[in-house]
Amino acid sequence: MYDVLIGIDNADDRRAVAQAEAIADLPATDGSVTAHLCHVFQENPEGASVHQISAVRRARETLEDAGIDCVHYEASGDPADELLAAATDVDADAICVSGRKRRPTGKAVFGSVTQDVILGTDRPVFAVPAPKDE
Numbered sequence: 001m002y003d004v005l006i007g008i009d010n011a012d013d014r015r016a017v018a019q020a021e022a023i024a025d026l027p028a029t030d031g032s033v034t035a036h037l038c039h040v041f042q043e044n045p046e047g048a049s050v051h052q053i054s055a056v057r058r059a060r061e062t063l064e065d066a067g068i069d070c071v072h073y074e075a076s077g078d079p080a081d082e083l084l085a086a087a088t089d090v091d092a093d094a095i096c097v098s099g100r101k102r103r104p105t106g107k108a109v110f111g112s113v114t115q116d117v118i119l120g121t122d123r124p125v126f127a128v129p130a131p132k133d134e
Contacts, residue, residue, distance in 0.1 A: 002028060004126075005036045005073070005092040007083045007117065008055050014131045015098040016055035017062050022128045023096060024066035035063050036090050038073040040082040050074035080116035087123055096126040 004023055008016045023035055037059055039050045050056055050072045060070045073090065075082040087095050099114035118125045 002026075002033045002094075003036060003090055003092045004033065004094050004096055005038055005083065005087045005090060006059065006096040007079070007098075007113070008037055008039050008053065008059055009079070010039065010053045010055050012130070013055045013058045015128070016059040018131050019096050019098050019126075019128045020059040020062035020066075022126055024063060024068060030067050031069065034069045034071060035059075036071045036073045036086070036092065037063075038075065038083060038086050040079040041074065041076045042079065044076060079113045080120060083113070083117050084120050087121060092123060094124040094126060095121060096128060098128040098130055 006019050006023065008019065020035070023033065026033060037050065037056050039053050039056055041048070056072070063070050071090075073086055075086055083095065083097070086092075095117060097114045097117050099112065114127055118127065
């Protein structure tokens with residue numbers, strides 16, 4: 001069994017689908033990969049659930065069409081810290097993230113979840129590029 005934690009935000013469904021497609025392209029036999037679809041809420045006054053996030057639903061559809069089992073995982077707090085904690089919690093074999101395109105000054109000012117995850121873990125990390133605008 002191979003467990004992949006997929007960190008999904010709610011900013012762009014296309015990034016989540018690209019992540020799902022990258023996992024679906026892994027060389028694996030049927031039923032050997034489980035995708036843990038993780039969304040970290042930073043603010044959630046309405047009490048939303050990971051199941052309500054459009055990007056999570058789109059990723060799940062793509063993965064299920066490829067025959068990959070999916071599990072939902074949600075957390076609240078700092079995205080990088082919570083993704084790293086989730087990877088430990090599910091004993092993930094790898095973490096899949098997708099970064100946003102930012103200028104260097106934007107990364108310096110706002111930080112980068114992808115960078116923090118890569119530097120904060122000893123697990124392999126798939127960094128899936130954001131889809132180019134059509």
